[in-house]
Amino acid sequence: MSQRTLIAVDWGTSSLRGARLGAAGQVLESRQFPRGIMTVAPGQFDAVFQECFGDWMQAQGALCLISGMAGSQQGWQEAPYCPCPAGFDELTARLLWVQADRLAIVPGLSCLHDDGLPVPQHDVMRGEEIQIFGALALTGLRDATVVLPGTHSKWAQVAQGRVTGFRSFMTGEVFALLSQHSILSRTLPADAPWHEDAFVHGVQLAQRTPSVLSSIFATRTLALFGSLPAAQHPSFLSGLLIGEELRAMARPGSTVLLVGSALLTQRYAAALHSLGLTSQRLGDEATWAGHAALAQELTA
Amino acid sequence: MSQRTLIAVDWGTSSLRGARLGAAGQVLESRQFPRGIMTVAPGQFDAVFQECFGDWMQAQGALCLISGMAGSQQGWQEAPYCPCPAGFDELTARLLWVQADRLAIVPGLSCLHDDGLPVPQHDVMRGEEIQIFGALALTGLRDATVVLPGTHSKWAQVAQGRVTGFRSFMTGEVFALLSQHSILSRTLPADAPWHEDAFVHGVQLAQRTPSVLSSIFATRTLALFGSLPAAQHPSFLSGLLIGEELRAMARPGSTVLLVGSALLTQRYAAALHSLGLTSQRLGDEATWAGHAALAQELTA
Numbered sequence: 052m053s054q055r056t057l058i059a060v061d062w063g064t065s066s067l068r069g070a071r072l073g074a075a076g077q078v079l080e081s082r083q084f085p086r087g088i089m090t091v092a093p094g095q096f097d098a099v100f101q102e103c104f105g106d107w108m109q110a111q112g113a114l115c116l117i118s119g120m121a122g123s124q125q126g127w128q129e130a131p132y133c134p135c136p137a138g139f140d141e142l143t144a145r146l147l148w149v150q151a152d153r154l155a156i157v158p159g160l161s162c163l164h165d166d167g168l169p170v171p172q173h174d175v176m177r178g179e180e181i182q183i184f185g186a187l188a189l190t191g192l193r194d195a196t197v198v199l200p201g202t203h204s205k206w207a208q209v210a211q212g213r214v215t216g217f218r219s220f221m222t223g224e225v226f227a228l229l230s231q232h233s234i235l236s237r238t239l240p241a242d243a244p245w246h247e248d249a250f251v252h253g254v255q256l257a258q259r260t261p262s263v264l265s266s267i268f269a270t271r272t273l274a275l276f277g278s279l280p281a282a283q284h285p286s287f288l289s290g291l292l293i294g295e296e297l298r299a300m301a302r303p304g305s306t307v308l309l310v311g312s313a314l315l316t317q318r319y320a321a322a323l324h325s326l327g328l329t330s331q332r333l334g335d336e337a338t339w340a341g342h343a344a345l346a347q348e349l350t351a
Numbered sequence: 352m353s354q355r356t357l358i359a360v361d362w363g364t365s366s367l368r369g370a371r372l373g374a375a376g377q378v379l380e381s382r383q384f385p386r387g388i389m390t391v392a393p394g395q396f397d398a399v400f401q402e403c404f405g406d407w408m409q410a411q412g413a414l415c416l417i418s419g420m421a422g423s424q425q426g427w428q429e430a431p432y433c434p435c436p437a438g439f440d441e442l443t444a445r446l447l448w449v450q451a452d453r454l455a456i457v458p459g460l461s462c463l464h465d466d467g468l469p470v471p472q473h474d475v476m477r478g479e480e481i482q483i484f485g486a487l488a489l490t491g492l493r494d495a496t497v498v499l500p501g502t503h504s505k506w507a508q509v510a511q512g513r514v515t516g517f518r519s520f521m522t523g524e525v526f527a528l529l530s531q532h533s534i535l536s537r538t539l540p541a542d543a544p545w546h547e548d549a550f551v552h553g554v555q556l557a558q559r560t561p562s563v564l565s566s567i568f569a570t571r572t573l574a575l576f577g578s579l580p581a582a583q584h585p586s587f588l589s590g591l592l593i594g595e596e597l598r599a600m601a602r603p604g605s606t607v608l609l610v611g612s613a614l615l616t617q618r619y620a621a622a623l624h625s626l627g628l629t630s631q632r633l634g635d636e637a638t639w640a641g642h643a644a645l646a647q648e649l650t651a
């Protein structure tokens with residue numbers, strides 16, 4: 052590891068987080084601001100960055116890597132997606148240097164789904180790529196299925212340290228839409244506690260139903276027939292949707308790394324476990340570990 | 352057909368429609384009111400019915416059959432679901448007579464999905480059952496797959512004139528949620544004209560994608576990569592969702608009857624056609640034909 056001070060920044064849609072990392076990649080200090088890219092006017096990214104991290108950048112030989120939506124069309128500067136298969140080499144070669152050798156935006160990844168149809172079907176991620184490489188660095192794995200649950204969950208295949216492809220699922224967003232705006236919202240209690248049995252029932256049902264567009268209607272009929280107490284319906288619906296992801300993607304034999312908030316990775320671990328699959332959970336530390344591993348690659 | 356005057360009423364969530372039918376089942380006169388059950392206070396159903404159809408009920412020997420949500424918990428009187436398999440015999444035996452031999456509510460149907468899980472999984476319909484029996488009466492078929500597209504689409508299997516089972520899909524509602532409230536809504540034009548090629552592309556993609564939760568994200572990346580003009584995205588998204596229904600349910604060899612609005616049945620017919628399947632389309636006439644056929648059964 053180089054002796055340069057690394058400033059790792061994760062600039063997302065709704066929040067801006069940064070960490071000053073030590074020589075071994077350890078977090079010396081971290082900060083978080085409600086300054087996601089949605090709150091920053093065009094042309095103001097430089098100023099917001101200076102305001103939040105200018106003092107850290109004073110350190111001699113400071114190197115700053117920024118991941119996340121800061122590299123999108125609506126961000127600081129657009130960093131074109133790095134196509135898969137992509138490892139550290141591809142990612143470092145495509146860093147977008149805002150200040151030469153000092154401040155770079157990490158590009159997101161893109162991949163092409165091979166569906167044999169005339170219109171090419173791309174998939175994209177921004178920010179998750181750094182978590183994937185961080186998870187590999189932390190676990191020492193070079194082959195894995197890395198799952199990043201969230202509003203738009205990602206399932207990434209990693210072989211020999213490179214992301215060979217991935218797929219996005221609108222699971223979190225669809226759960227929110229159904230809970231807040233659909234007919235189901237009328238009978239779904241807003242503040243029901245988590246119920247693992249109901250969740251696992253949803254996961255199991257998702258494996259045996261011909262379509263998730265049909266199984267989600269089950270939340271309605273469970274209310275009509277009183278087959279499951281209303282307080283358990285949100286957990287059941289969550290199980291149906293996460294279970295649909297697993298039905299499509301989970302395969303025995305692959306090591307599954309779950310990276311994200313403790314709340315979500317716990318649910319995915321329970322869902323995988325109910326299908327007889329094991330997983331390993333990682334949290335925020337994967338983000339900073341990804342920045343550190345990338346910086347090490349740059350300064351090696 | 353009996354000589355009794357038949358008053359057929361379809362009392363749904365958001366509208367109230369009625370028709371006075373002649374001896375051969377032909378529509379003599381029809382009316383529509385913005386008095387769906389959502390607009391009627393408890394205890395006021397009788398009064399609203401009198402106001403809308405009281406004059407028709409003066410006819411000697413008038414018989415009125417009411418289908419739809421009027422038989423739900425929030426309706427006039429709750430008519431318990433008639434379990435499948437269900438034909439005319441089961442339906443007539445379970446009519447809920449509000450006035451003896453004069454005014455009855457037609458029950459909806461329920462069925463149990465055989466998924467081998469401990470919590471029983473019911474499916475339900477109210478109002479569509481009368482359209483199914485009407486479609487059979489109009490076509491003379493006794494074996495068919497009857498599809499009723501809509502907010503909550505229904506796919507019903509009919510064997511020897513009886514509904515043996517069915518499945519609901521929240522297709523229309525999910526399309527509305529995604530179009531109006533999701534991240535996709537930011538790039539979906541609200542007033543784009545129908546585009547059949549884009550729709551068929553969505554239908555085709557739905558057959559080759561591991562999950563609809565993933566394919567709907569394609570609408571986002573098509574916008575990012577400009578692979579398909581934005582004006583075609585709503586048709587593409589519609590194709591993805593209707594295509595998901597077809598992936599789950601459409602099988603070669605079965606006669607498919609599409610019953611519903613011309614707009615929707617046309618889309619489903621195009622989707623089926625793109626998969627090499629044929630269908631037959633029916634509209635509103637199926638509702639009144641269903642009432643007429645049921646009345647004939649009663650008075651035979």
